[in-house]
Amino acid sequence: MQKQARKARLFIDKNDEALRVRFFSFLDEFEKGRIPSLEELRLFFVENLGIKDARSCRTEIEFLEEQIVNHEGDVEPTASVLNGFVAITRYCRFLLFGFATDKVELQFESQKKPRKGLITREIADTFITIPKDFCCPISLDLMRDPVIISTGQTYDRSSISRWVEEGHCTCPKTGQMLTNSRLVPNRALRNLIVQWCTAHGMPYEPPENIDSSAEAFSAALPTKAALEANRATAALLIQQLADGSQVAKTIAAREIRLLAKTGKENRAFIAEAGAIPHLHKLLSSTNPIAQENSVTAMLNLSIYDKNKSRIMDEDGCLGSIVEVLRLGLTIEARENAAATLFSLSAVHDYKTRIADERGAVEALAGLLKVGTPRGKKDAVTALFNLSTHTENCARMIEAGAVTALVVALGNEVVAEEAAGALALIVRQPIGSEAVGKEEMAVAGLIGMMRCGTPRGKENAVAALLELCRSGGLAATERVLRAPALAGLLQTLLFTGTKRARRKAASLARVFRKCENYALHFGGLGAGYAFAGNSTTSRDSSFVGDVSVAMSISVPVL
Template structure:
């Protein structure tokens, strides 16, 4: 295609080809067979822009309909004109009508065209939502047509980039986030599961859009994605769960839905360990969650393991999670933490080499463990042995003043 246009059925054709078809007396859509409501041809500027960029990238000259060559820059500038904006609005309205009343095949085509339109500019993402596309696209999530499902979920992810659409998505269609997560995990095509967009971009963004209404309901799906998804999917699920963890009203619900055990298991995965520890550090502020996490040896073992092998940020999040776990979980949990083998040496290393926040959290953790009079604490305070290297270093480390803000 050189000059793509949209006909009244929502299909896109090259202008020269469809014009010849209509001039020959045909009044139907060549692809779908539906009768054309009118002979109007609306420029598909989103697709034209993509074609132009591809040709430019491959050194292929592009000709405008009048024969004059046009660059990607000039085409992009043209697409910002008032006429182009109105054309995009009209395109969005046509495609949404097709989603509402067309056949299953034409709905799949409309979803594909909306996907392309949503990729070019925040105005188009807004136009699509304002035209009423969100609930119609969500219905296609459960379609038996794999292409329709793939294009529908990708369109939702595309339009969710626009801040104004986050609330629309959460308000206009109950369960949209849950269905999105389901498609990201169990979509009918590899493309749908691979999620080319910032995947759970929807998850990450939606969970911060409304904390007063059910975002934690997707916790179960996110937990499954964290345990079973691709590497990229796991990273996005971990970030989405972290976003949920910033809302205290979600904490117990996330525990019930299995998100907490998933985060505990993710501590062993280097690709998501940092975010998993950050989420747990927030979740264990709820005493119920702290008791549940602290009663499992695996949780404490995994956090201590992250102290040993994690990145500086991962170690910081791990020691903060352990400190918060002891603070909220009470004496039984603190004793479990304090008795972990090699804890003294790991804490010592953080006190000397960790970030400012990590050192402060480590100091608080040592003080809590000291009150338990556990073997690990004795190692921390011994003058020689497996804890801190020397008596002087130990005392100085535990009591040294570290000026950092309370987080």
């Protein structure tokens, strides 16, 4: 067998080799900004490869994407080349076979009972398939900048940096003492994460301080050929959004949503080509699939900062997004409208415009009360962003957002952000008065101090501190009457984060100044006296800043 193997020659079919060379020539043409002619592409795909309809084209795309998933770094063609093949094949799918052939697929999709939303399926798939080794042990999120600490464990840089800044000197996972504070980039793991994200169509936008030109990433980043092919595909899709049939518009919105899932380059050229006005019109569609895809495409486009202004400057677009939030035809459409408002509200000047839009805050509050877990998360993050602008306080009170936030304190999925929003609202007298009128507000915040996450406890004690400061003696006495508060403050002083300890000490000082302090607490006074004299309270100018995980990423769907 060995002798025969040595004598055997590798046989390469000349026709296959010619096809391979031709396909690479298409990549070269796209990379140089030249789009191959319709005749050339038809000859190659239809006559040579035997791909004669859109269904066959989709099958080829799925096969190529599977190859990317299972790709090994030292095997040719590289992942980037395979991405280029996918981009060109997707372009040819619409150039050669049009849009009408997908009508049956859309009809089948709309008739499924019970129908899971497009978005729900994608979110579920994303979270189920993320490899455990790619997630940070602290945040449990996909790592964007993995680093190795002295114990040999890997964490996301932002999470472990925060851990160390809070005064911890042990490894969160092993409990070992840290011998030094060096953070060594785990480039091998980062490369694997980038390749995995590319294969699954997930965005990977590393922090700005990462050298994006590093060789470790070059293999997985999209090539110019892939970007140019995607640009050509976007032009076809936008043309259908403008002039196509209702079926074609629905398909085009779906494909734009998928294209906008990854890469700021894709999001930029899709918007520059004029997609936003056409997606805006589709928001009012009576077709649930069309509406859901259009609002989700708008969400994905809004992640790119320059597109935020394009959306807000489009006449009536904000109002249409709010209408989908209020009256969307599917729960997924309403949830993604809320997520879009969250994304847009990242710009400070847009916070008041969103809050002043008729029905926006009311709809967010309603979704926070009765939405799905994901819908509540979208709503509370949007409300938190709006609460960071002082001019929105009165509007949020009027719209019932305060009541919804207080109720949300009892839901562990959204309690942390709800406490953060309340801590901002109560800084103003009218906000303090509104929260003070909510019967469950103080109890809910104290419950957070007892059972919440470290950041949730931090936000809860911050909210109580601001409530006492802004609400005066009456509010302070009401908080003082809460059972077990002294013990919880003591616990925070010893086990809380650095900020939580400062907030707890500041709250104890406020209590000590209350003229009814001795009446209400008598024998427990030693606890507050200790807090007031603790070294943790030396920052007397502390104003109870809020800590919310603003690394919350906009879902890319």
